[in-house]
Amino acid sequence: MDEPEQADTKHHAAYWRANLKLLGVLLSIWFLASFGAGILFRPFLDQFSFGGYPLGFWFAQQGSIYVFLVLIAVYVIAMHRIERKFDLDDDD
């Protein structure tokens, strides 16, 4: 393997690591908002009230959906930033 290609591979590997790190963070929040707050911790959270809803019930039927939307928005922005940083974006 000649040198530029090796540098290229390293460059790609660093980009991919940054991507995986972002995925790890976002998917943890994804899990906590839905399976955590909406299912596993629901019995506990239901003792609190949120705008007329029991809190756990709210997460299961409303809150998790709002969190999902925010997660994709954050992903679109953060991923674009990572790609720009590594000069691998697909902007025209």
Next chain:
Amino acid sequence: METQTLIYIFVGLSFALYIAIAVWSRAGSTTEFYVAGGGVNPVVNGMATAADWMSAASFISMAGLIAFLGYDGSVYLMGWTGGYVLLALLLAPYLRKFGEFTVPDFIGTRYYSKAARVVAVLCLIIISFTYIAGQMRGVGIVFSRFLDVPIFWGVVIGMGIVFIYAVLGGMKGITYTQVAQYCVLIFAYMVPAFFISFMLTGNPVPPLGLGSEVNDGSGMFVLEKLDLVLTDLGFAAYTDGSKSMIDVFCITLALMVGTAGLPHVIVRFFTVPKASDARRSAGWALLFIALLYVTAGPVGAFARLNFTQTVNETAYADAPEWFTNWEANDLIAWRDKNEDGVMQYRPGDAFEGAPVFALDATGPSGERLLENAPTDNANEVYVDRDIMVLANPEIAQLPGWVIALVAAGGLAAALSTAAGLLLVISSSVSHDLLKRTFRPDITEKGELRAARIAATAAILVAGYLGIYPPGWVAQVVAFAFGIAAATLFPAIVMGIFSKRMNREGAIAGMLGGLVFTLSYIWYFKLWDPSLNVEANWLFGISPEGIGVIGMVLNFTVALTVSAMTKGPPVEIGRLIENIRVPRGAQTPHTH
């Protein structure tokens, strides 16, 4: 104007619109037929994805299911939205960068194997046909109730419309009709929801209304009141479920992963210009979908409260008009067990099985008589869950044009999803089976003709299933998700995120997941439904949630087999490197 006339006008106008769009956007090449030329704007594609995704089940059945399941209904709300996070983060941008026509295209190329491609086609066809049968049932229900035509002609008309724009227009025609259908269906869903929320709580925004106090002077929150009314009658509290936690967990996960693995949803992300557009488009799709999903929960709760308060302890003679309307359509029934002429609504089945009405015989109060054996509980009312959304405007006494709008919306939801499914079935036959596997020398023109013939054949099969639904259809529709979760999703994810995964592992994993999940569902749902109780389930997981175990099995088998066999060739490593970076996406072209 009479409601019936309004319904004909609304449905007629919406159909005319779909056909006009189809004629305007005919497909001339395979690229246009499979992926709409690959140049669809991400927002437009998001809207089309939302219509593609929101089926008769989302529009007609979901709020009704939630109304009667309460908290347990959350599995659908979380399950059918959370999958878009997986889709955006794990699949869509990479599959777009890969840049081909179909899901089996990716699996066949990534796993350098015609066998893997054929297995993927097999999974795709099983998933899509179980799914499409449910759409046809939705079309049948809407036609028979609102347009007063027999189900046979209802399905024939619906199929005719889909035929025109799916077969002529391909993906291009479908994309633009789906945008129109999204507008019709979301408007039709929101208008009655706003009315009902405002009537019950004084707040017209349903998610806020459900958190408000009921405006009957009681000073109670809606959910508090609902819990009280239901527990008084012996039902479980609305905010408390009856399913076990592990079952709720697994069903939600199976629906999420299944959503991300449904071919007709994935393929929509092949139509945008580049990888970053696929991400954005998934976000738009979820936004358009979320509008309906955050409304469905409140609609379910309002409907349950309305229904219970209107029907329970009301004399049949004073029953509202909608009650007898739906009774005439076999979807509501009342059996006066204590012969007091008053309807008692309590937990449990009012009688055994689905209602079988005695021909033209009416009881002392004028109700339709039933042949079913009564049960010994106090409940006298049977109600099909599917009618809640359709009956809502009538229950809330909304004007005729709202009822007409809901009829058009239900048809838009069913037809848009049916069209998307027909397209992936036909392209998997013409592209994956013919062009890429058995007849590689076929011309582009020949391939396009084959795609149209396959779409026609699929429409005929789907129409047949809609007119003569075999008993198993309704039973297995929901399982398309479990099968997708156990087969296609793991194969695609490992194809992107693991460089070591090879042909042998992927094929073994898909087959293992498919056989396990299908057998589990078949055993409990078809072979002996009487065994389908929690005590017999594996780890306490119902057939609805078993796709999760199928998925785990798929991953395990694939990783084990691939560790014991030869790794993929060098050029596959380069392919993976290439799809992982967004730069340089191309419009798919004919090879």
